[in-house]
Amino acid sequence: MSLPLDPHQYTLKKTVSCCGVGLHSGRTVNLTIKPAPVDNGIRFFRSDLAPGKPIKAHMNKVVDTRLATTIGEDACTVSTTEHLMAALHAYGIDNADIELDAGEVPIMDGSAEPFFQLIKKTGKRRQPGLRKVLRITRPITYVDGDKRITISPFNGLRITGEIEFDDTLIRTQKYSITLHDNGFGQEIARARTFGYVEQVEELWANGLALGGTLENVIAIHWNRKSILNEDGLRFDNEFIRHKVLDLLGDIALLGCPVLGHVEAFKAGHAQHLGLMQAIASQPECWEIIEMQQNGAYAVFNHMLNGSRAAGDLIMPFLSNAPVSAAA
Template sequence: MYCPLEPHQHTIVQPASCCGVGLHTGRTVHLTMKPAPVDNGIRFFRSDLGGHTPVRAVLDKVIDTRLATTIGDQGVVVSTIEHLLAALRSSDIDNVDIELDSAEVPIMDGSAEPFMKLLKQAGRNRQEGVRRVLRITKPVSFTDRDCTLTVTPHDGFKVTGKISFDNCLIQTQTYSIEFTTERFCKEIARARTFGYVEQVEELWANGLALGGTLENVIAIHWDRRSILNEDGLRYQDEFIRHKVLDLVGDLTLLGCPLLGHVFSFKAGHTQHLGFMEAIVAARDCWELVELDADGSPAVRDGVADGNQSSAKALVAMPHLRPSQAIPVAC
């Protein structure tokens, strides 16, 4: 079975930094990405809190999904991580340490493009460790009211997103993409976060979205027919493209690349979390495999085999240990 992934893990060549404001705190944030060793994964460090406690970007560290994805460990919290994670996933970066001096990743222009540019500046370094991949073998579905997410077996990583809004501007939009770094850069990375003007005003009144401006948020007009941003939309269907961006970022919390076709309907961060928990719980619907030198999955190392390699893989990614708490049909 073909797998369009490089078999080796990658980190960045050199540190790269940026500065921006937190969308919700409004505070200036300095962020630096640094190279990390094999099997390190993605870790965040808060330099303003001493920088001693890492927060791993994995599923079991998620503590909040309201408005953004937030992770935390031992009192150290980092929020609004999804755009940066999407850039890392789409750049095929497995191992990196991220240092920031505030509780929130800077929003930049509301998209993943500034982080893609930062990663290009940092360079990409091939490492000796092989990649582990979560390969879907049977469909897994998650439903929350009128929101649905499903993943089915697929040789690559494909995402199809669909949204439906009761207004003239957005209406129903669908977008599907077979992921490569090039396609993400061209079709998804520049899509910005969005919201209704009155929602932003309500958030301001409650001490949230303090860093939100027309420079980093698409503000939908009260009439639901236009936006307030003078430069207009970057894509005609920028809304669904940003939803796909968010989903890709959140799926990075599985801790390794996903092989499968994900379909999402009207889902947000909370549903993404439930979906990932459903995948992990659906023990008979996936294999955790290592890639051979040619990039193809080595089934003999799949979790389903229960062999020694499988045990080592689960030690490296303990958040993928299946839980029996979440029923799922597969």
């Protein structure tokens, strides 16, 4: 069986840096992305705090899903990880260390485009280690009220998002993209975060979104028929494209590439985490495969059971797990 992925792990060719504003703090944030060794994964470091453990970009490190995805280790947290994680995942970066001097990844222009271009400009370096991939074999669904998210078998990573709003501007929007067709940069990366003007004002009143401006947020007018941004929308359906972008960045916290079709209806960060936890609790619906240079694959022995903690089921065992004979 041939898979639509390069079998090798990748890291950046060299260290890259950027500077921006934290969406909620309004403070300047300096961020540096460094190459990392095989099987390192993506890790975050806070240079403004006393030296401590790195925060692994993994679902079992998620501590908050309100407004953005926040990961943490002890008292150290990093919020708004989803746009950067989407850019890294889409460009095929498996291993990197990210250092920042604040508790937020900078919002930049509200999309993943600045991160994607930064990573793309420096390029990536192939590493000798082979990728471990999570392949969905049976559908898994997470339901939260009227919100629903499902992942089904698919030979690649496909994401379908659908949203419903009562206002005239958004209404119902649906969008799908297959990640491994290299369309991320053209179709998804530039889609920006959005919010209603009165919501932003309420956040300001509560000491949040202090860095939010028309330069990094699509502000929906009080009349629900237009936006305040003078440059308009980048896509007619930019709202659902950004939701798909957020979903891609969040499921990257599974810790490895995924083969499956994710279909999300009215879902947000909390439901994205709910799906990952549902995946982790149902090991009978997936398998971990290690890719081979000739495109074939080998399947890990199923040594897991659903009673183990959700965060332990997906990635931490991979580097030491035995591999069975090629299927």
